[in-house]
Amino acid sequence: MANKKNGQLRDIWRRLKRNRLAMVGLVILILIVLVAIFADVIAPYPYDLQNYSDVKQWPSSKYIFGTDNFGRDIFSRVIYGTRVSLQIGFISLSVGALVGSIFGAIAGYFGGWVDTVIMRFTDILMSIPKIVLAIAIASTLGPGLVNAMIAVAISSIPNFARVVRASTLTVKDQEYIEAAIAIGAGNSRVIFRHIFPNILAPIIVQATLGVGVSIILAASLSFLGLGVEPPTPEWGAMLSAARTYIRDEWYMVLFPGLAIMITVLALNLLGDGLRDALDPKLKN
Amino acid sequence: MNDKDKPLLSVRNLTIHYITDNGVVKAVNDISFDLAKGETMGLVGETGAGKTTTALGIMNLIPNPPGKIINGEILVDGKNILEFNKYQTRKYRGNVASMIFQDPMTALNPILTVGEQIAEVSRYHNKLSKAESYVKAAEMLELVGIPSERINEYPHQFSGGMKQRVVIAIALACNPQLLLADEPTTALDVTIQAQVLALMGDLIKKYGTSMVLITHDLGVVTEICDRVAIMYAGQIVETGDLEAVYEHTKHPYTKGLFGSLPRISDKTSRLNPIDGLMPDPTNLPNGCPFHPRCPDKMPECESRVPANTEIEPGHFVRCLLYE
Numbered sequence: 001m002a003n004k005k006n007g008q009l010r011d012i013w014r015r016l017k018r019n020r021l022a023m024v025g026l027v028i029l030i031l032i033v034l035v036a037i038f039a040d041v042i043a044p045y046p047y048d049l050q051n052y053s054d055v056k057q058w059p060s061s062k063y064i065f066g067t068d069n070f071g072r073d074i075f076s077r078v079i080y081g082t083r084v085s086l087q088i089g090f091i092s093l094s095v096g097a098l099v100g101s102i103f104g105a106i107a108g109y110f111g112g113w114v115d116t117v118i119m120r121f122t123d124i125l126m127s128i129p130k131i132v133l134a135i136a137i138a139s140t141l142g143p144g145l146v147n148a149m150i151a152v153a154i155s156s157i158p159n160f161a162r163v164v165r166a167s168t169l170t171v172k173d174q175e176y177i178e179a180a181i182a183i184g185a186g187n188s189r190v191i192f193r194h195i196f197p198n199i200l201a202p203i204i205v206q207a208t209l210g211v212g213v214s215i216i217l218a219a220s221l222s223f224l225g226l227g228v229e230p231p232t233p234e235w236g237a238m239l240s241a242a243r244t245y246i247r248d249e250w251y252m253v254l255f256p257g258l259a260i261m262i263t264v265l266a267l268n269l270l271g272d273g274l275r276d277a278l279d280p281k282l283k284n
Numbered sequence: 285m286n287d288k289d290k291p292l293l294s295v296r297n298l299t300i301h302y303i304t305d306n307g308v309v310k311a312v313n314d315i316s317f318d319l320a321k322g323e324t325m326g327l328v329g330e331t332g333a334g335k336t337t338t339a340l341g342i343m344n345l346i347p348n349p350p351g352k353i354i355n356g357e358i359l360v361d362g363k364n365i366l367e368f369n370k371y372q373t374r375k376y377r378g379n380v381a382s383m384i385f386q387d388p389m390t391a392l393n394p395i396l397t398v399g400e401q402i403a404e405v406s407r408y409h410n411k412l413s414k415a416e417s418y419v420k421a422a423e424m425l426e427l428v429g430i431p432s433e434r435i436n437e438y439p440h441q442f443s444g445g446m447k448q449r450v451v452i453a454i455a456l457a458c459n460p461q462l463l464l465a466d467e468p469t470t471a472l473d474v475t476i477q478a479q480v481l482a483l484m485g486d487l488i489k490k491y492g493t494s495m496v497l498i499t500h501d502l503g504v505v506t507e508i509c510d511r512v513a514i515m516y517a518g519q520i521v522e523t524g525d526l527e528a529v530y531e532h533t534k535h536p537y538t539k540g541l542f543g544s545l546p547r548i549s550d551k552t553s554r555l556n557p558i559d560g561l562m563p564d565p566t567n568l569p570n571g572c573p574f575h576p577r578c579p580d581k582m583p584e585c586e587s588r589v590p591a592n593t594e595i596e597p598g599h600f601v602r603c604l605l606y607e
Binding site for chain 1: 390408
């Protein structure tokens with residue numbers, strides 16, 4: 001059985017491999033993940049080591065991205081920051097995706113007043129700009145890594161609920177769903193065993209594209225002082241701390257900014273590629 | 285009446301309507317019939333006569349809303365399935381009664397292997413372990429004439445006839461007492477039709493399953509059914525064993541149906557259709573629903589709905605001519 005499952009995955013992989021940009025995205029993403037895992041090995045200095053004799057050093061062979069106003073090595077901080085940003089991005093998005101998908105599936109499958117209540121609540125959440133919503137949640141809960149993740153997770157729920165509801169609606173009227181009910185399957189079995197696997201493709205795409213958004217959102221929260229607190233090396237927080245020096249020591253904002261940009265770009269390229277690879281209409 | 289003669293399925297005065305914005309669709313109107321253990325009944329009628337709705341009703345699968353069972357009872361083994369709670373309904377579906385769907389192309393889940401889809405039923409009802417259920421699924425596949433090596437393949441790797449065999453295997457996986465086959469051969473080409481019908485005939489004989497075969501093909505009925513019920517506009521207009529209905533045809537609609545069949549022995553250039561069209565189910569005529577098209581219409585037909593009349597043992601006709 002595993003063999004055949006691989007067969008299907010291999011098809012998707014083959015289609016994905018033909019997409020050069022998606023492969024570039026994938027390679028960059030793998031590198032970023034490796035960097036996050038081996039941050040201890042790669043970073044030349046601890047992220048919180050303050051060296052007051054080397055404050056605001058321009059990039060050099062000793063400090064390849066330069067040092068900040070406390071004499072901390074920016075390269076090491078960007079490297080460690082990968083961990084924090086990926087953590088926030090993936091964990092908060094997974095939670096958001098899980099909760100959103102469950103609500104979306106319930107709304108789509110049962111319809112009626114359940115659908116109305118869930119979707120109107122989703123509409124309300126969607127009518128508030130994501131960043132404002134996240135700020136509101138983060139400022140209520142207070143700053144901190146976990147609270148930032150909660151804020152990002154909640155603000156990603158409505159997107160998933162919408163996507164999953166729409167897909168559920170198209171799948172639930174298929175005859176094989178009726179057939180599943182006719183063999184005596186209960187509601188939860190029908191939803192999780194028969195509907196969910198059929199709508200996995202849009203969920204995966206939404207998730208890949210959503211991680212990028214979550215990383216930016218988390219960075220924005222930190223930039224505004226509502227996210228991760230210093231000295232934790234979060235990219236958004238680094239930007240925020242460095243913005244006073246943008247006029248003379250612009251390298252301080254350049255490197256964390258580049259890190260955010262490259263990570264999100266890689267995720268978006270991969271997400272676009274996955275969307276094409278998973279789209280059955282493009283099958284050949 | 286001893287236990288053996290008690291019918292397995294007994295439908296009494298079943299009336300099912302779909303309540304839509306454009307009016308009430310009277311899909312099934314006051315039908316009653318019995319089906320003995322091991323018996324096969326053909327349910328024949330035009331598109332829109334209420335055949336599928338009847339079958340869905342027997343599975344208690346009428347989508348609600350808009351569908352609603354207005355009246356009547358469906359007794360299976362003496363128990364009214366319409367009064368079952370959610371849990372009993374789930375135990376009933378697939379285990380006691382199961383359904384073969386019309387289009388095998390859409391009745392199988394595209395992302396699960398056929399083995400998994402067959403195994404799922406016995407896992408669900410007989411509480412088999414995963415390994416046991418796969419052994420059972422392999423047996424079922426062999427039974428319907430598919431090599432069991434193909435157990436891990438996906439539906440798109442099968443041809444239409446093979447898929448319908450898989451659907452049959454799923455339906456029979458728990459040895460149901462009652463099988464509802466909703467035009468099981470309509471989507472297949474003629475040679476495969478014959479194979480699938482022969483297979484179904486063998487299997488239900490082997491397991492003593494009762495079957496309601498829905499079709500609009502009178503030829504198919506003669507091949508595998510013991511009895512036949514002719515539906516028109518949501519009513520069973522004539523029912524009886526094959527010989528009674530085919531040889532002593534009474535209802536003008538049934539006569540019309542047989543009259544419209546082409547015969548290989550007659551040299552005619554035109555078929556003889558029944559004049560007119562099926563009435564709109566949201567707006568059925570008063571009296572007998574067939575009267576606007578009936579060649580033997582009497583004035584009374586416009587005002588009075590005919591009752592079910594037994595004209596010879598087991599042969600019922602719903603027509604004022606025979607009341």
